[in-house]
Amino acid sequence: MSASTIAVVGGGIVGLAVAREITRRFPDVGVTVLEKEDRVAAHQTGHNSGVVHAGIYYRPGSLKAELCARGRVLLRDYCAEHALPYDECGKLVVAVDPTEMGRFDALERTAADNGVPGLRRISREQIGEIEPHATGLAALHSPHTAITDYVAIARRMAQEVVAAGGEVLLSTAVTDVHRSGRGSRLQVVTDRGEVHHVDQVVLCAGLQSDRLGRRVDGEREPRIVPFRGEYLRVTPAKQDLVRGMVYPVPDPRYPFLGVHFTRRTGGGLEVGPNAVLALDREGYGVRPHVRLGDAAATLAHPGFWRMARTHWRTGVREVRGSLSTRAYLRDAQRYVPAIGPEDVERAGAGVRAQAVARDGALLDDFAIVAGAGVTSVRNAPSPAATSSLAIAAYVVDRMVW
Template identity: 65%
Template sequence: MADETIGVVGAGIVGLAVAREILRRRPGARVVVLEKEDRVAAHQTGHNSGVVHAGIYYKPGSLKATLCTRGGAMLREYCTDRKLPYDECGKLVVAVTEEDVVRMDALAARAGENIVPGLRRLDAAGIRELEPHATGLAALHSPHTAITDYVRIAESFADDIVAAGGEIRCGFPITGIGPGLDLGAGLTVDHLIICAGLQSDTVAGLAGAAPAPRIIPFRGEYMRVVPAKSTLVRGLIYPVPDPRYPFLGVHYTRRVNGDLEVGPNAVLATAREGYRRRDLSVRDLYATASWPGSWRMAARHWRTGVKEMYGSASKHAYMRAARRYVPEIGAGDVVRAGAGVRAQAVDRDGALVDDFRIDRLGPVTAIRNAPSPAATSCLAIAEHVVDSLRR
């Protein structure tokens, strides 16, 4: 790759990690990161929960499981070296029903295969010892689950890229890919790596990729706990997830700035970059509605969708589920906070794509699905992608 020009579409944390890794291994290459916004980390990176996952949930042997484990260790080392925020506040995955306990035990077995460090099972007394205001029948404690500031990490990656001779061009949307990987404005590249997040299917389509999977956007809304109650949770408290969905359910998240948030939910968004309820993109809505997988997904999961929409409309309904874990925090103790949008890939048959999906199209590499834990895994994803360029 020396003396070649490599373009990276997207200046989120994954795209920046990939560009940085190319320059680290191939200092003679010209690397140009192209970002349609006026800054890095403008979308998913800048609107996530800040959690560094330990690898509890992911199917053993999957890319998610493999890259989360390695990526988390790499991210910790990077944050330590750069003196960036990194707090191993720990996480409880709490079972509040007997059905939850059965699913939690299956989750523990999966986490064991993924070699999650320090994971242990707690009874009700053990829960109260770690989180005195939490309730549950049993829980898994992950002491090395951490929180960080992904925007600051992305900005640090950007500094690394520029220091190594790379370029970051903001305000550069990709509207077409011409013959010979001509990206317009006089820029032609030898290799193109698409890390476009919410627009990944659109940009991949410009490179000739198949339409599947399609990105379906889900807005995740957060509540912020008022200061008087924010000390009731010390770390992270999560429900036992439903294995049918890639979403983890509403949970309590400590932020590195000291805030305590509840969320996110998962509501179908009417715009891919729609962080407010009123945001609407006719183009994005058409892309969702015209995809056969959207209707097949809705047919399977409409009950959950209705429940999520009700929780979005009603703060009391939103907090009803959360109070099962921390009863002392109710609807009167939270205010509406920000929101993020998850780029959820959906196949034509309506299946929610769970694992990372990375396609190779000749000189183009397209990351088609990289939801959570992509931020945790970003440095390992970068290794994986750059390894593939040599094949």
Template identity: 60%
Template sequence: MADETIGIVGAGIVGLALGREIALRRPGTRVVVFEKEPRVALHQTGHNSGVVHAGIYYPPGSLKADLTVRGVALLREYCQDRGLPYREIGKLVMAVREDELGRMETLYRRAKDNHVPDLRKVSRDEIKELEPHAGGIAALHSPRTAITDYPAIARQFAEDITASGGEVKLGFPVTGITEVPGGIEVASGERRLRTDRLILCAGLHSDTVARFARDRPEPRIVPFRGEYMLLKPDRTHLVRGLLYPVPDPRYPFLGVHFTPRVDGTVEVGPNAVLALAREGYRLTTVSPRDLLGLAAYPGTWRMAAQHWRTGVKEYRGSLSTAAFMRDAGRYVPGVGAQDVVRGGAGVRAQALDRDGTLVDDFRIHRAGRITAVRNAPSPAATASMAIAEHIADAVFGDA
């Protein structure tokens, strides 16, 4: 409908990819993206590791598996078309202990079911050919895994939206959502704007914004801070591609790994520690409101009871560079605290159910004219264009 206005809350990469998708498939529709910050991609997208995941980790048939594989193809084509960085530097998922080989084999079967391209098992000797300084007794090699610049992609998505006649309203924190006859009214203080449909892509604040829209109370967002070290410039030659551990299936994080960036730096990390604020990029950043919300939610305590040992280990690494690098040194032997400096940090919006379960898959709710993205952690940046297709299909009945 030419006169239709579609509102999107959140100018991270998912919200912007969705705005672009709607503008392309429904010419004449007015897309308005509401963003509380003065710039797009300031939070999760702007603190992303830059990895384009190939689909190794995700259960076949899950939204993560299906949308990641599709998203990689779309993202690669978009970057090539727009001259944005996209480098297939490859990834090794390495086992360093015998007891990790079974989990690695499970990963291999899962990745094959997900049609991860050119994936193969490699031996200790083959690891050395690919990564001369790496440890490991066996690995999975994914040569098509890539790195990119997600903030640059998000900015380009925003330009596409405005070029199509849409708008990205910066400095517009959403404080209220009201259903009115034939549409939705979005409020920011005294400001009001009417839309015909509304899609919530609010990331770290997705549960708060969903409550404005009277969506179901669960899942709730628990912020986890991921902290990075940087290899010193004279040590970056030790890593050619992405080096990852075999992940623990009980935990939705991939563990500390080595990540070359498109700017030539090499990150080591992240860990995963409970942040004391939704935007708690520093250890000292505390939000009493966010803390109270975490403490009052039964799921927080149930999660803590299940994962407290892992939490203690992660906090130890947060406070001590030597402890942080102890695990990393198993993957590049000899690399330690003397080889790194403190880098940046990001905060992951991790959805948590009332029973203490960390939600693993993407979770999207739809109720009438409002659609809410309630969980979109990594690999949401990789899958962003496919997530946009998926949501647009559902909202407009094109599936």
């Protein structure tokens, strides 16, 4: 192995897991993580539901299915080793309408093929035994689906990288990556006027993965189309009405799981997220925000318009829920009727980096491209946080030295 210095671009949980994996395998290699924010886990890692997925949803044989199953176990053990929050409060995926039963049966087969531990199908009466305030015709119970604190995990990984001799440089945005003359080394240019000369670069740029990847390899596709996921916080008087998690049966046409109820490790209960087109890739406020460059990039992509023509009805419904708490709760109350609009308040939001192909297809699986000197994580949506330690091993296995 000839490389002696590696730059990892992105200080989210995937980037930090990759950096940690490199330091563990190759103690003599210099590793530098470059993060544009003043803290790690500032973007997708710090704005999600905190769920550790058990692998119910993912196409058997896909990279998602493989790395989620492996990653869940690695993450569970990591949290135990470092005394980090990890609560197997369990999940119910509930069918509430007879028209959902075909999708429900297919989901059960997918989960079984993926070897989801402890999964069982339960009846209407059994739903009440697990979640007394939930209703439905039938449910899949996943007892080993858990919740955790991904920001705390990311911070611990960053500490490990530094303890192993690596660097985590904050407030350092990468503006360009290019070859050093005719040599094999790479130059990583930052907005601080620094140039890092390295042998390998790993791009884990999340919401900016398409832009940075294009600068490195010239590939314009797939393009990131950001989706904003808004959360509602259940007020203290009703937050104990859900013991773990209550999810709908997802629509297989979309890589989103639908609005659900999720407990948080720090206490409390949230409803969400929805999936609304984001016009700011980093807009996490309670209300949507427009960043002209991001909006223009989305609207200029042919794949966006092809996707929009196919799924506009769903988009209208999601926007309606974004504008009205009552409309947002209308679907959620089908699963937990006792929690209504008067029992919630607007909380924060996350933004999901969803890769969209030029033909308008929503890319569902992880996409990791390895070339000479550069490895690019081009699509890593949920369950990337669950899978982060397994993704890291996969990336390092395939780096071209």
